[in-house]
Amino acid sequence: MSENMKNEGLTYEKAVAELNTLVKRVEESDASFEQLEKDIKRAMELINFCKSELRGYKERFDSFLKADNAPMN
Amino acid sequence: MVQEQETYKLIEFLSSISGVVQSNFPDSKWVEAEISRPSGVGGPGHCYMDLVQLDESGNTIAQVSAHIWQYKNQQISQKFLNATGRFFDQGDKVRLLVKADLSPRYGFSLNITDIDPSFTLGELALKKKETWKRLENEGLTELNKELEVPILPFTIAVISAKGAAGYEDFMEHINQAEKELDCAFKIDLYEAPMQGDSAPEGIYSAFEQINESPRRYDVVVFIRGGGSELDLACFDDYLICKAIAECNYPVISGIGHERDNHLCDDVASVRVKTPTAAAAFLIDMIAAQKAEVEDVEKAILYIVGDKISEANLLLERLFSKLSSSSVEKINGQQLLIQELVSRLSGRYAEKMNLQQLLLQEFVSKLSSSNSERIINQYNVLEKIRSSLIFAVSNRVTIGERELSVLEQKIIASDPANILEKGYGYLDVDGSKLTNIQALKEGSRVRLKMKDGVAEFNIENLKLTLPTPQQN
Numbered sequence: 001m002s003e004n005m006k007n008e009g010l011t012y013e014k015a016v017a018e019l020n021t022l023v024k025r026v027e028e029s030d031a032s033f034e035q036l037e038k039d040i041k042r043a044m045e046l047i048n049f050c051k052s053e054l055r056g057y058k059e060r061f062d063s064f065l066k067a068d069n070a071p072m073n
Numbered sequence: 074m075v076q077e078q079e080t081y082k083l084i085e086f087l088s089s090i091s092g093v094v095q096s097n098f099p100d101s102k103w104v105e106a107e108i109s110r111p112s113g114v115g116g117p118g119h120c121y122m123d124l125v126q127l128d129e130s131g132n133t134i135a136q137v138s139a140h141i142w143q144y145k146n147q148q149i150s151q152k153f154l155n156a157t158g159r160f161f162d163q164g165d166k167v168r169l170l171v172k173a174d175l176s177p178r179y180g181f182s183l184n185i186t187d188i189d190p191s192f193t194l195g196e197l198a199l200k201k202k203e204t205w206k207r208l209e210n211e212g213l214t215e216l217n218k219e220l221e222v223p224i225l226p227f228t229i230a231v232i233s234a235k236g237a238a239g240y241e242d243f244m245e246h247i248n249q250a251e252k253e254l255d256c257a258f259k260i261d262l263y264e265a266p267m268q269g270d271s272a273p274e275g276i277y278s279a280f281e282q283i284n285e286s287p288r289r290y291d292v293v294v295f296i297r298g299g300g301s302e303l304d305l306a307c308f309d310d311y312l313i314c315k316a317i318a319e320c321n322y323p324v325i326s327g328i329g330h331e332r333d334n335h336l337c338d339d340v341a342s343v344r345v346k347t348p349t350a351a352a353a354f355l356i357d358m359i360a361a362q363k364a365e366v367e368d369v370e371k372a373i374l375y376i377v378g379d380k381i382s383e384a385n386l387l388l389e390r391l392f393s394k395l396s397s398s399s400v401e402k403i404n405g406q407q408l409l410i411q412e413l414v415s416r417l418s419g420r421y422a423e424k425m426n427l428q429q430l431l432l433q434e435f436v437s438k439l440s441s442s443n444s445e446r447i448i449n450q451y452n453v454l455e456k457i458r459s460s461l462i463f464a465v466s467n468r469v470t471i472g473e474r475e476l477s478v479l480e481q482k483i484i485a486s487d488p489a490n491i492l493e494k495g496y497g498y499l500d501v502d503g504s505k506l507t508n509i510q511a512l513k514e515g516s517r518v519r520l521k522m523k524d525g526v527a528e529f530n531i532e533n534l535k536l537t538l539p540t541p542q543q544n
Contacts, residue, residue: 012472019479026486030505033498033521036488043483047476054472061465 007045012053019046087177094181098173101186105168109136114160115150119143124169124183139171139183149188156190158301164270165303168192193303201309204336208311213318217342220323224362226291226355228259230283230322232276234267239298239327239348246352254356254363261288267297268304273312280316292355293320295337296327296348308335317341327351492523509536 022043026036081089106124113120119142126135141149153161161167170187208214233240240262247258263279266272276295283293295317297305307313308328314336317324323342327350328335338344345351484490488498499506500519506512514534520527 016475016479019476023479023482023486027482030507032500032503032505033488033519036486036505040483040487040489043479047480047483050472050476054469054476058466058469061462 007049010049012050015046015050015053019043019050022046084177087175091175091177094173094175101170101172103168103170103189104183105166105192106135108161108163108165108167111162113146114162115147115154117143118146120146120150120185137181137183139169139185141185145186149185153188153190153193157193157303159303161188161193162303165193166196197303197306197309201336204309204311204314205339208314208318208336208340211315213315214340216318217320217324217340220320220342222323222325222343222358223291224358226358227256228289228291229355230261230263230286230290230293232263232265232279232283232293232295233297233348235262235264237267237298239267239296242298243294243296243327243348243352246349246356250352250356250359254359256359256363258355261286261290268300268307272307273310277312277316280320284321290322293322293324294327294348294351294355295324295341296351297329298348299329305329305335308337310336313337314340325351325354488521492521495523497522509538512536 022039025031026039026043031039104124106126109123109125111120111122114122119140121138121140124137124139125133128134150160153167168189169183169185170189171183171185173181174184175181205214231240231243233243244260247260251257263282265275265279267276280293283290297308305328317326317337318340325343325345326335326338326341327345327348328337329347343354345354491498498521500521501511501513501516503517504511506518512518512531512534514531516531518529518531520529
């Protein structure tokens with residue numbers, strides 16, 4: 001399974017859940033070095049995905065707030 | 074020697090003339106004249122005056138003294154009063170029954186024995202008719218009517234005599250309305266004589282002052298309390314009608330009582346019967362607008378209240394959705410928020426903008442209490458909007474912190490960092506080596522270091538375990 005395919009349908013919520021699982025595993029398990037490397041790589045990928053989602057969300061929220069030139073003011 | 078001619082004593086001579094006058098004018102005659110310098114009219118004594126006739130230029134072409142003896146004074150004066158509403162006075166055109174009288178003691182005079190008030194009234198009516206025709210010819214009859222009274226006539230110029238009953242009535246109603254409607258009129262009084270010969274010029278001058286004033290008025294109120302028909306006759310004067318017609322502002326004319334009708338009423342933008350009615354006209358306009366604005370205010374409060382509830386609900390839902398950190402759900406909320414914002418700014422903006430025209434006047438002219446309530450509602454909505462922004466921003470910040478913590482943990486666990494510092498990483502039989510007792514003779518060991526991996530089997534294993542401490 002490619003990384004792209006792995007990220008298909010991924011949401012922020014799912015990403016954070018997976019991240020927590022990975023962190024717990026990395027911190028506590030006695031996995032092999034290869035497994036550890038894979039987990040770390042996946043975790044960094046998920047972190048980047050989450051950061052990007054948050055950034056995009058923030059930008060979208062800012063943009064529609066700017067679009068609202070309120071008659072309220 | 075001068076022959077002595079017949080010489081009379083003065084009284085004999087005048088009595089002789091008087092006799093001639095009496096014999097030649099034995100009967101009373103009706104004469105038309107204008108009254109000048111009357112005194113004692115309707116009083117307990119004799120009444121004296123001059124009777125004059127003027128030419129078209131106003132020059133006196135005939136003049137004679139006249140009197141009404143005491144016994145006739147009250148009867149004649151009262152007759153005129155009953156018909157016209159007041160005693161005859163300077164300048165009145167009258168028709169009198171007179172008898173020539175030459176008294177040796179007091180000279181020639183006309184003895185007035187009766188008066189015809191209908192002549193005076195007819196003269197006024199005729200003059201009124203002529204004035205109206207002149208106004209029509211000069212295009213002045215409709216001029217002021219073309220000016221409409223603004224829907225909120227708060228700034229008012231009043232032409233009246235200060236202290237006059239009509240003005241007091243007007244102000245009393247206005248003051249009462251200010252309390253009841255919670256509003257404030259701006260009223261400037263332009264004083265003018267409201268009866269007598271000086272009235273037309275004084276009133277014309279007041280209109281000139283109003284037109285030239287730097288203050289812009291919504292309306293001019295021209296009022297005078299009731300009076301006799303002759304007292305109010307000046308309100309048929311050409312000069313006053315011209316002043317009203319040419320006024321820069323719509324004029325509300327409220328002259329006299331119910332039965333009176335004057336040319337100034339006919340040329341004014343609005344005619345009412347009395348000063349009180351003039352106040353009522355203005356108050357009704359304000360009250361109607363206030364009611365309309367209050368309806369709008371209710372509608373806006375309803376809309377704003379509705380939107381606040383919607384926003385509150387939305388906020389609660391947003392918080393709950395945010396707590397699950399679901400971007401999908403957040404996006405869904407964004408759509409709801411966008412819809413709310415666009416509905417507030419779009420769907421209602423037009424309606425609100427239309428009403429704001431009314432509100433602007435309302436806010437500036439009515440006392441601030443009601444408008445403050447509307448502004449407060451706007452502020453509440455703004456606060457909710459700010460809360461939304463804060464909540465969303467806060468949620469983003471929390472998300473970022475959570476991510477940062479996870480990232481730190483991952484980085485701390487990354488074996489690459491350990492290897493970088495010169496340490497190694499041991500796998501024993503495919504599992505991470507976490508304790509020394511996991512090592513067995515013959516176990517397959519993999520050692521990973523920064524620069525490579527070494528694999529080997531354990532031979533000659535000797536374990537040294539720490540001796541448990543004795544307490």
